[in-house]
Amino acid sequence: MTLRAVITGTGSALPVRRVDNEEMARLVDTSDDWIRERTGIRSRYFAGEGETTSTLATAAARKAIEAAGIDASSIDLIVLGTTTPDQTFPATATTVQAALGCNGGMAFDVQAVCSGFLYALGVADSMIRSGMASKALVIGAETMSRLLDFDDRGTCVLFGDGAGAVVLEGRESDDPDAPGILATKLHADGAHNELLFVDGGASTTGTVGKLRMTGNQVFKHAVNNLADVLREVLEISGRQASDIDWVVPHQANSRIIEGTAKKLGLPMDRVIMTVDQHANTSAASVPLALDAAVRDGRIVPGQLIVLEAMGGGFTWGASLVRM
Structure with a gap:
């Protein structure tokens, strides 16, 4: 019998304040059309x-x-993906753990x-898979x-806040x-640090810093790296692109x-797109999009989906999942 981690539940959360492009145009020199x-x-x-980050993560x-x-x-494991923790330490995952009342794992x-x-x-x-945990909560929150x-x-219009989460449970099957x-x-490829980074940190400036990005270079790396890693997970699993029901991208x-x-x-009618509603929520964007598609009935049990993302570092990856 093979032990697999199965997604048995999804959730997401967004802040109260919605900011449309017209409001952004009142804050900076930009426009809705631009x-x-x-x-x-x-x-x-x-x-x-x-x-x-912790309140949004907990709600999701x-x-x-x-x-x-x-x-x-x-739940005996919480892994929280974030680049905007509540505090330098402790881990924001422990704050979520306490809020949920599942202390000890x-x-x-x-x-x-x-x-x-x-x-x-x-x-x-x-x-x-190793038996160290049986039920896990995996969260992306920013x-x-x-x-x-x-x-x-060039950067402030691109990003937003939110959280998404999944429950993973270990199940055996042949x-x-x-x-x-x-x-x-x-x-990961740390050689491209200067293309997407935050200009602060605890051990360098002692400040949080602000986000900096060379957008055109990030774009080129993103398209190539994401296409390559999607091919990799298909090859590992012995599947073809035509087998995929949905792609849930960053x-x-x-x-x-x-x-x-x-x-x-892949045709765009097999790609989940929520960037128009949420902008780039960093680690939260994939689980936010996944939850949206599960809850509106596009993604259903039995379908084969690919999750993929790329971020600063550069880091990138993909996961092939049977729902």
Whole structure:
């Protein structure tokens, strides 16, 4: 019997404040047409007073737990992908753990920027397969608005805040088409740090810093790296692109999503797109998009889906999942 980590519930959460392009145009020298033409983004959400990465993560987690039909106390692992923790330490995952009342198990953060959820999913999958955990909560949560420079119109319009979560449960089966995570591939290349980074840190400036990005270079790397890693997980699992029911990509930019699909020969009607509603929520974007598609009935049990993302570092990865 093969032990697999199965997604049994999804959830998401957004801040109260919705910020459309017209409001952004009142903050910086930009326009709705300029933003939509270059990115596909129409709106994003910004966290307000009392809304933090942990509060958003906890709200998304509660919805995923409810969808899975389990008790929070049964969760023995929480892995939280974030680049905007509540505090330098302790890990924001422990704050979520305390809020959910599932103390005593493992809880830690993973920092891989926009790939954070994929990295967290890979870690949790491995720990379930090895028997170290039986029920895991995997979360991507961010308050990116607190890293933005609102004098830089090229970056501040691109990002938003939010959280998404999944419950993973270990299940045994001999059926090769049984639900579960079938393959995951993760990469990093630290040689490109200067293309997407935050200009602060505890051991360098003693400040949080602001986000900096060379957008055209990031775009080129993203399309090539994401197409390659999607091919890798298909090869590992012995599947073809034609077998995929849905691609759930990192919601950074509509052009990157369309470019990646084109390189793989996948029609856009098999790609989940939410970037227009949420903008780039970094580690939260993949689970946010996944939850949206599960809840509106596009993604259903038995389908084969690919999750993929790329972020600063560079980091990138993909996971092939049978729902």
